[in-house]
Amino acid sequence: MEMPLARRSRPSSSRPPPTTTSSAAAAAEPRGGRDWLSTLLRVRAKLTRRRAAADDDGTPLTDELLLLILAGVPTLADLVRCAATCRRWRRLVSAESASLSLTPRRAPGRFISPLALGFFHHEDAAPPRFVAMAMASASRRFPDLLLRHPPPSLSTLIDGELLGASSHIVAARNGLIVVDLRRGKHDRSLKLCVCNPMSGLVHVLPFLDGKEGVLHYACTVLNADDSDEKTVTPPRSSSYFRLVIVYTRHGFTVFRSYSSEEGSWSEEAKVNTAMLGQKQMSFTQGQGGIVQHGGRLVHWLARNVVFVLSLETLQSVVVSVPRSGNGQRFDMENTLLGLSPEERLCVIQFGHLSLVTGNQRVSIRVTTRTDRGWDLGELIQVEQSLPADVAGVRLKWFFEKSGVVIFSVIAGDNDRRRSEMYALRLDTRVVEKLVSHDREGDVWGNVHGYEMDQATYLASLAVPEGMEDM
Amino acid sequence: MEVDKGKGEAEETRKVAEADRDTVTLKSSDGKLFEVSKEAAARLSTVLAGMIAGGSIDDNGTDLKQIGSEALENVVDYCNKHANSIPSAALISSSISFNTAPFKEPEEWERKFVDRLSHDALFDLVEAANFLGMERLLDVTCHKISEMMKGKSPDQIREVFNIKNDYTKEELEEIRQELAWAFYDD
Numbered sequence: 001m002e003m004p005l006a007r008r009s010r011p012s013s014s015r016p017p018p019t020t021t022s023s024a025a026a027a028a029e030p031r032g033g034r035d036w037l038s039t040l041l042r043v044r045a046k047l048t049r050r051r052a053a054a055d056d057d058g059t060p061l062t063d064e065l066l067l068l069i070l071a072g073v074p075t076l077a078d079l080v081r082c083a084a085t086c087r088r089w090r091r092l093v094s095a096e097s098a099s100l101s102l103t104p105r106r107a108p109g110r111f112i113s114p115l116a117l118g119f120f121h122h123e124d125a126a127p128p129r130f131v132a133m134a135m136a137s138a139s140r141r142f143p144d145l146l147l148r149h150p151p152p153s154l155s156t157l158i159d160g161e162l163l164g165a166s167s168h169i170v171a172a173r174n175g176l177i178v179v180d181l182r183r184g185k186h187d188r189s190l191k192l193c194v195c196n197p198m199s200g201l202v203h204v205l206p207f208l209d210g211k212e213g214v215l216h217y218a219c220t221v222l223n224a225d226d227s228d229e230k231t232v233t234p235p236r237s238s239s240y241f242r243l244v245i246v247y248t249r250h251g252f253t254v255f256r257s258y259s260s261e262e263g264s265w266s267e268e269a270k271v272n273t274a275m276l277g278q279k280q281m282s283f284t285q286g287q288g289g290i291v292q293h294g295g296r297l298v299h300w301l302a303r304n305v306v307f308v309l310s311l312e313t314l315q316s317v318v319v320s321v322p323r324s325g326n327g328q329r330f331d332m333e334n335t336l337l338g339l340s341p342e343e344r345l346c347v348i349q350f351g352h353l354s355l356v357t358g359n360q361r362v363s364i365r366v367t368t369r370t371d372r373g374w375d376l377g378e379l380i381q382v383e384q385s386l387p388a389d390v391a392g393v394r395l396k397w398f399f400e401k402s403g404v405v406i407f408s409v410i411a412g413d414n415d416r417r418r419s420e421m422y423a424l425r426l427d428t429r430v431v432e433k434l435v436s437h438d439r440e441g442d443v444w445g446n447v448h449g450y451e452m453d454q455a456t457y458l459a460s461l462a463v464p465e466g467m468e469d470m
Numbered sequence: 471m472e473v474d475k476g477k478g479e480a481e482e483t484r485k486v487a488e489a490d491r492d493t494v495t496l497k498s499s500d501g502k503l504f505e506v507s508k509e510a511a512a513r514l515s516t517v518l519a520g521m522i523a524g525g526s527i528d529d530n531g532t533d534l535k536q537i538g539s540e541a542l543e544n545v546v547d548y549c550n551k552h553a554n555s556i557p558s559a560a561l562i563s564s565s566i567s568f569n570t571a572p573f574k575e576p577e578e579w580e581r582k583f584v585d586r587l588s589h590d591a592l593f594d595l596v597e598a599a600n601f602l603g604m605e606r607l608l609d610v611t612c613h614k615i616s617e618m619m620k621g622k623s624p625d626q627i628r629e630v631f632n633i634k635n636d637y638t639k640e641e642l643e644e645i646r647q648e649l650a651w652a653f654y655d656d
Contacts, residue, residue: 083649
């Protein structure tokens with residue numbers, strides 16, 4: 001068995017979920033599955049053992065002192081450039097990735113494109129499946145991920161007994177996914193599970209049921225990658241996470257959070273003064289929230305508005321969303337929320353969308369929130385990368401840290417349809433086709449993009465097997 | 471008898487005198503002697519504090535064979551400056567305010583103190599601070615070096631640290647491609 005990257009978090013056995021139903025009883029002792037993205041871990045285990053071999057890089061400093069220095073390097077890009085200087089430094093950065101990622105760092109000021117690994121999607125009643133993106137760095141680092149057939153499913157990570165037909169992902173960011181384990185659409189008992197597929201972390205949260213039950217909610221998850229230089233108490237472990245959730249209770253919007261360090265839910269607290277109605281709440285479900293300012297602000301896209309919550313004060317406001325198309329209407333189905341490299345809130349929408357054969361125009365616009373309001377960005381044309389027989393496009397996911405937008409395309413004629421998925425990198429504006437299905441219909445349901453956490457990324461900088469002796 | 475008694479008394483006197491002295495003498499690897507405030511040494515260095523408490527301080531100069539005279543001079547200089555400095559208002563207020571950073575930013579005089587050092591002197595001081603268990607000095611010197619990395623290319627970092635580039639041409643090309651996102655200027 002391979003070493004997990006982050007220490008496998010103890011399932012919440014110290015505070016077992018209330019065991020009032022049989023399904024809850026099954027969850028009382030959740031069995032973590034295996035991490036299914038294990039190629040990377042094999043490489044790492046090997047390097048850890050080999051670290052003792054002295055590499056003379058000409059620096060007199062011991063590993064211990066060098067690590068102190070590397071831990072304090074201001075940005076992730078600086079740390080990556082350090083790893084690029086010589087074999088010893090690269091080995092240190094990858095082998096000690098967990099502790100190096102705990103230091104709060106300044107915002108990167110740029111997109112970190114290699115963090116985007118792939119996406120999860122639902123088909124029918126099967127558990128979410130993962131599709132690896134064949135983008136350059138991911139395929140080099142994780143060849144195993146691309147070759148797997150059938151593609152890895154969430155059921156190999158989370159115990160099958162926990163996953164029901166209605167289980168679905170409700171948030172995905174910083175290497176973590178949040179899965180709603182409830183079995184039926186009207187099950188008010190809230191059963192959430194936080195996983196990191198790369199490390200094999202599976203953490204089932206204590207269930208909220210009975211009077212505490214919740215039907216509609218908006219949530220997101222934060223971890224060490226969110227801390228910045230203003231963070232008061234940085235997390236002590238790289239497997240730390242904090243899940244935050246808002247829902248309606250007695251006509252108010254209330255807030256609760258769960259921290260892996262405390263292992264318990266906070267009490268309900270009232271959010272002031274903007275509120276989020278049940279209908280709007282249901283619209284946010286599945287998108288997760290965008291986290292800004294080192295975890296101090298969370299943004300959720302609700303129907304035609306952005307709901308902004310300060311996690312420090314629990315003050316909330318709503319911000320209007322720019323109209324898409326030619327300024328005529330809201331197209332919430334094709335509106336994604338994200339952050340610019342400068343950490344400004346931004347909205348991704350279609351600028352032009354015309355699929356008339358012979359005169360197709362498809363462009364994507366990133367509108368950025370400034371102090372003056374929404375600032376229209378320039379249009380990024382993508383029709384040149386699409387098939388000539390494109391019949392429909394839909395925006396699917398914005399990868400918060402890597403600046404990648406994925407969108408699905410229906411192509412072909414009425415007799416033979418294809419469903420394809422494309423990725424647009426906002427920094428280089430390169431469009432890549434990711435995958436194609438010879439099927440029509442909602443092949444790409446409930447899509448959630450997956451980005452690695454920084455600790456996993458740094459660990460992945462290890463020299464791949466077979467290259468060491470070159 | 472008389473002589474022996476006299477010698478014993480002298481020893482006693484010397485010990486008392488040493489206990490009363492408010493400085494300790496440290497000896498570098500190359501034999502140079504430095505005086506440092508006993509109070510500051512005990513407060514800033516866990517190793518010196520242990521030696522003072524354990525009575526293993528030598529009046530003729532406590533041997534610190536691992537530390538060269540230039541680094542030891544900087545250590546002593548830091549201790550003396552620290553003893554004289556009054557914590558700035560900013561540091562006091564930040565230590566009680568809600569927004570305390572995990573690592574307390576260097577004070578102005580600490581910043582100046584490390585800024586004037588050459589790279590080699592800085593690295594020697596990191597090792598000396600580590601050897602003597604001087605947590606704050608280690609933090610301040612490491613912080614300075616960490617900050618020096620900001621925006622530097624791998625070539626520039628190699629130069630600062632005198633690192634031998636042990637990558638092959640092919641590997642360097644691969645690194646440039648794979649880590650491209652981190653390579654363009656800030």
